[in-house]
Amino acid sequence: MSVSEALDMSVRVGGLVMRNPVGVASGAFGYGEEYESLVDIDALGALYTKAVTPEPRAGNPAPRLADTPAGMLNSIGLANPGLDSFVADKLPGLRARRCAVIVNVAGKTEGDYIRVVERLEAEDGIAGYEINVSCPNVAHGGLAFGTDPAQVERLVRAIRGAQGARSPRRPVIVKLTPNVADIASIAKAAEAGGADAVSCINTLVGMVIDVKARRTVLAMRTGGLSGPAVRPVGVACVYKASRAVSIPVIGLGGISDADDALQYLLAGAVAVQVGTALFARPETPSEILAGVRAFMEKEGVARVGDIRKMLA
Amino acid sequence: MKRIDTTVRSIRKVAEGYFELRFAWELPDNGDPVIGDPVIGDPVIGDPAIGNPAIGNPAIGNPAIGAPSIGGHVNGGHAGDDSPAPGRFVTIRAGGRYDPALRRPFAFSDYSPDAREAAIVFQLRGRGTAFLADLKPGDPLDVLGPLGKGFGSPPRSTRPVLVAGGIGIGPMLYLASALAARADAGLGEAPTLAMGFRSAAYVPGLPLPPGAVVCTDDGSYGYEGTVADYLAGYDPGLPPAFYACGPAPMMAAVGRLAAARRAPYEAAVEQWMACGVGACAGCAVPLKSGAFVRACADGPVLDGDLVDWEASL
Numbered sequence: 094m095s096v097s098e099a100l101d102m103s104v105r106v107g108g109l110v111m112r113n114p115v116g117v118a119s120g121a122f123g124y125g126e127e128y129e130s131l132v133d134i135d136a137l138g139a140l141y142t143k144a145v146t147p148e149p150r151a152g153n154p155a156p157r158l159a160d161t162p163a164g165m166l167n168s169i170g171l172a173n174p175g176l177d178s179f180v181a182d183k184l185p186g187l188r189a190r191r192c193a194v195i196v197n198v199a200g201k202t203e204g205d206y207i208r209v210v211e212r213l214e215a216e217d218g219i220a221g222y223e224i225n226v227s228c229p230n231v232a233h234g235g236l237a238f239g240t241d242p243a244q245v246e247r248l249v250r251a252i253r254g255a256q257g258a259r260s261p262r263r264p265v266i267v268k269l270t271p272n273v274a275d276i277a278s279i280a281k282a283a284e285a286g287g288a289d290a291v292s293c294i295n296t297l298v299g300m301v302i303d304v305k306a307r308r309t310v311l312a313m314r315t316g317g318l319s320g321p322a323v324r325p326v327g328v329a330c331v332y333k334a335s336r337a338v339s340i341p342v343i344g345l346g347g348i349s350d351a352d353d354a355l356q357y358l359l360a361g362a363v364a365v366q367v368g369t370a371l372f373a374r375p376e377t378p379s380e381i382l383a384g385v386r387a388f389m390e391k392e393g394v395a396r397v398g399d400i401r402k403m404l405a
Numbered sequence: 406m407k408r409i410d411t412t413v414r415s416i417r418k419v420a421e422g423y424f425e426l427r428f429a430w431e432l433p434d435n436g437d438p439v440i441g442d443p444v445i446g447d448p449v450i451g452d453p454a455i456g457n458p459a460i461g462n463p464a465i466g467n468p469a470i471g472a473p474s475i476g477g478h479v480n481g482g483h484a485g486d487d488s489p490a491p492g493r494f495v496t497i498r499a500g501g502r503y504d505p506a507l508r509r510p511f512a513f514s515d516y517s518p519d520a521r522e523a524a525i526v527f528q529l530r531g532r533g534t535a536f537l538a539d540l541k542p543g544d545p546l547d548v549l550g551p552l553g554k555g556f557g558s559p560p561r562s563t564r565p566v567l568v569a570g571g572i573g574i575g576p577m578l579y580l581a582s583a584l585a586a587r588a589d590a591g592l593g594e595a596p597t598l599a600m601g602f603r604s605a606a607y608v609p610g611l612p613l614p615p616g617a618v619v620c621t622d623d624g625s626y627g628y629e630g631t632v633a634d635y636l637a638g639y640d641p642g643l644p645p646a647f648y649a650c651g652p653a654p655m656m657a658a659v660g661r662l663a664a665a666r667r668a669p670y671e672a673a674v675e676q677w678m679a680c681g682v683g684a685c686a687g688c689a690v691p692l693k694s695g696a697f698v699r700a701c702a703d704g705p706v707l708d709g710d711l712v713d714w715e716a717s718l
């Protein structure tokens with residue numbers, strides 16, 4: 094057996110085993126269909142869907158995008174077809190995937206999250222939930238939850254309570270916002286509420302002004318910053334969060350290559366997600382997986398989960 | 406669609422601030438990219454992901470004027486189809502490893518199956534296009550495409566009236582030559598092309614189809630005034646079918662002309678893009694109905710009558 098075959102790339106999150114640590118981030122990949130011809134979806138560790146809300150959402154006014162130094166702003170507004178259409182139209186395709194399908198759940202009220210999770214508990218083909226408590230885009234949206242430890246703990250507890258008798262229980266991953274003073278306290282609140290893992294980071298609030306036109310580029314004025322520019326923020330958040338909790342931390346934010354992913358793994362993440370970099374280079378996830386493997390072979394690390402013990 | 410690492414064949418300045426970039430592009434062996442089968446019975450545009458109800462197929466002419474011809478057809482192109490048809494586009498990586506993070510979209514301005522070569526005409530705007538303008542023949546080029554939905558064929562016995570402004574010249578020159586070839590083959594009426602520029606310096610040094618009308622705001626070349634001014638007094642001889650690509654005010658003006666003449670109007674829209682493939686809902690184009698469609702996947706060619714040009718201005 095070659096060294097490479099002996100490498101253990103698997104990642105455990107609650108009762109779920111992902112077969113490798115590289116996933117595609119929510120919102121960058123839709124529900125997978127569009128990237129079919131560009132990405133080997135079955136070779137991914139996980140696919141995190143675009144947010145699902147109880148009702149369909151048309152999204153925010155245009156323009157929704159702005160180009161920034163080594164990054165971008167988006168104010169998509171959680172545009173999605175809603176829970177019913179997700180189950181009827183998107184889930185059948187997702188069910189056929191060999192990678193872990195994690196449904197990103199968003200809402201305006203605690204009841205919204207509960208409705209989505211309760212309904213999806215009755216459906217097969219879902220590996221877990223990523224709870225978006227951090228989307229900075231929608232008025233009265235996730236931001237209030239994600240910035241207040243007490244609300245995060247309550248929401249997670251309520252979601253855990255809404256889970257049925259499935260065995261193994263699907264992991265609840267709480268996706269944290271970096272737009273807080275102390276991310277460690279939010280991570281702890283998620284853990285206290287019963288989260289199986291946290292993922293971080295969601296986007297940072299940003300604004301771009303067109304000086305000539307003297308107006309903001311985004312119709313919503315502010316949007317979420319993502320891409321290479323946010324990577325150092327994400328790595329620091331993962332470092333802090335992973336030292337504050339004993340549940341696994343999944344890292345994302347600006348990951349464009351294996352080196353970026355390794356920074357997150359060294360900082361304490363058990364797995365990573367690729368978002369914005371997919372837009373520039375759809376092959377990024379497979380290149381990262383190959384690069385992480387090469388690193389493990391070179392350094393003589395047998396299990397991907399051991400990388401996080403290597404930070405000096 | 407695919408992402409390919411190709412090479413620059415040539416780059417040249419064609420007008421003040423405008424460049425033509427030609428690059429190697431191989432088509433799979435599935436026939437002629439331009440005159441293909443009719444694209445009728447395409448699914449309705451719009452994805453429930455951005456809350457759009459069925460709004461009809463933009464690549465098919467206005468039924469009030471007549472059904473699309475079933476003979477030879479300008480291939481509208483669609484996802485999964487690799488033909489670089491007029492109106493479709495590519496996204497190009499225009500910079501270094503991390504920056505800009507987003508690819509830049511450009512419409513095909515030409516495709517030559519013999520030379521296995523495609524082209525775009527672009528306007529210098531910012532850092533991405535500045536990077537492209539500095540490329541040299543033989544340089545590597547990272548291209549993703551063909552993307553989006555192209556133009557449909559004009560309804561029978563209509564005069565295709567093509568209108569171009571600014572960055573719209575590339576796709577409209579390409580469409581004009583495709584429609585002219587189609588007319589030569591007896592499959593439709595010859596198109597007319599009207600193009601608007603600020604002044605003579607901006608008129609591209611590209612082969613223009615016979616009868617093309619150039620309008621300049623300052624009258625330094627051709628007709629003095631906007632293309633809309635020109636078209637208001639133009640008699641196409643036949644019921645017109647409008648095709649346009651350019652700045653929003655021009656697109657809105659063509660929309661008013663088309664409405665006044667009850668003519669079909671295929672509009673190639675421009676909206677900033679992130680993924681370019683329909684996955685992120687970033688490139689939303691507002692419709693008069695209040696819904697949004699994705700410029701990259703439902704368009705860029707849309708039924709111009711449905712687009713809310715005011716909200717796009």
Ligand SMILES: Cc1cc2nc3c(=O)[nH]c(=O)nc-3n(C[C@H](O)[C@H](O)[C@H](O)COP(=O)(O)OP(=O)(O)OC[C@H]3O[C@@H](n4cnc5c(N)ncnc54)[C@H](O)[C@@H]3O)c2cc1C
Pocket residue numbers: 156158159160303310494507509510511512513525526527528529530531532533534535572573575576674675676677678679700705
């Ligand atoms: C389908 C389609 C086809 C196109 N075809 C052509 C063509 O054939 N020829 C042509 O010349 N142009 C075409 N364009 C426009 C072209 O993509 C832009 O001009 C180009 O991307 C500008 O890049 P830049 O880096 O030079 O400018 P930048 O420096 O990036 O930008 C110039 C201005 O645009 C703004 N901007 C840039 N990117 C974004 C973004 N993602 N979101 C919001 N604002 C942004 C900047 O803030 C700045 O004000 C097309 C666009 C689309 C959507």
Ligand SMILES: Cc1cc2nc3c(=O)[nH]c(=O)nc-3n(C[C@H](O)[C@H](O)[C@H](O)COP(=O)(O)O)c2cc1C
Pocket residue numbers: 118119120121143144167169171197225228268294295296318319320321323345346347348366367368369370679685687
């Ligand atoms: C266009 C776009 C849409 C997004 N939509 C969602 C979403 O629906 N839910 C969510 O939790 N995060 C969403 N995100 C945030 C990403 O999942 C990710 O947390 C963030 O972009 C940082 O990672 P990146 O730099 O690799 O993109 C979105 C990001 C982008 C760019």
Ligand code: FES
Pocket residue numbers: 677678679680681682683684685686687688689699700701702
């Ligand atoms: S650019 Fe992503 S959907 Fe159009």
